[in-house]
Amino acid sequence: MRIGVLALQGDFAEHQIMLQSLGVDVVQVRLAEHLNQLDGLIIPGGESTTIGKLATDFNLMDPLRAFGQDHAIWGTCAGAIFLSKDALRKQPLLNLMDITVERNAFGRQIDSFETELKVPALQGFGQNGRGFHAVFIRAPLIEKVGEGVQILATLEDGRIVAARQGHFLATAFHPELTGDDRFHRYFLEMAKS
């Protein structure tokens, strides 16, 4: 299994370490040619405006969209914004996943938080299906999902923080910052099929 991590800006090294601990070959993707021979791609946390600007300047937008036609892609936080079709403001988006996201939905850094989430989709990935410790940093919310998008996790008040549409996965939080690899293994299953 060979997974790419979009390495334009953000915490791509944290994803890389997590994937390598699962025995996966990891390729840092900075140019379109790095997308060859990959089984899937993770778009990390970071600043979505920075990632979008660099992806545009280095002609990655169309190659990433083409890659998404038949490969698994997972976006965490900024990556989820970049994967979406609408971020409620003007910035470069891949327009691949039918979700609308609101950036910085919880406020500024002093409002960043950790919490436990119930994620039924992680049943079967061990740890007796216990809650997933989720880290939200200046996090977005998935405000709206289109048809065929499965909601994987919400906050207690019902606001959506994880979703899947076919081979696309979006999380508003950062599984790569915790020691818990269940979401990474869940994504690897998606990339296999």
Added chain:
Amino acid sequence: MEQEVGSFEIKKGLAQMLKGGVIMDVVTPEHAKIAEDAGAAAVMALERVPADIRADGGVARMSDPEMIMKIMDSVTIPVMAKCRIGHFVEAQILEAIGVDYIDESEVLTPADEANHINKHLFKVPFVCGCRNLGEALRRIGEGAAMIRTKGEAGTGDVVEAVRHARSVLGEIRKLQTMAEEEVMAYAKEIGAPYEWLLETRKLGRLPVVNFAAGGIATPADAALMMQLGVDGVFVGSGIFKSGDPARRAAAIVKATTHYQDASILAEVSRNLGGPMVGRSVSSLTETEKLATRGW
């Protein structure tokens, strides 16, 4: 489902999101927009860039909260602001207006010549400067969630940034070759908290994100620091004291991402207009050096 805010993981986490990025000094909302459009991962809001603080002399303090708030309103990326070393009330004010990160900075005139701020008491994360591993780990011991090597701010001369990055990274390499029983004596020698020194030895890197700062003025300077092994760069006077700030800012962002690709570095370095004039660090007297502030 209880929600916890202000943990060390959350504080460290925002710095992890800034990795591979450029944090730019800005003095107006217009500058902040230029920085965001150029791809900055965050901005540092301040009244005067270090080159001007250096030229003007006098006491340099926290900026007017009004000016910082205007910058916060003008961009969607994180906004940092500086307080004086040891001035915990300036830090309280910056936390109250909601800045995303506080830089307890030697660029401003120190308020305490013995102690830094107890950063554990705050929900907002802090970044602090260092010249070596001992200083970095003392700041982390006080609660800093991000470190930047100091360099010499406001000079446009990268030599001190290189010296401090080599010092920190070299000391970590030395630490890793030591037997565990030698670590306590080394902690004493460099004035570092023992537990954090052990943690650094285990990780093979600082336990928090480590950017370079102070004197970075060109895309090549940024890539140099990245190749030396830092996680990202601060650019202060280097952008808005240059001939074409927007163009230079975008070029430094690209160089920080593609720091290992010399052909891209060549491409982005073309036709940037004049860099900041700068001042060589070797021409400064000891009292003019900002990096020596911090204890």
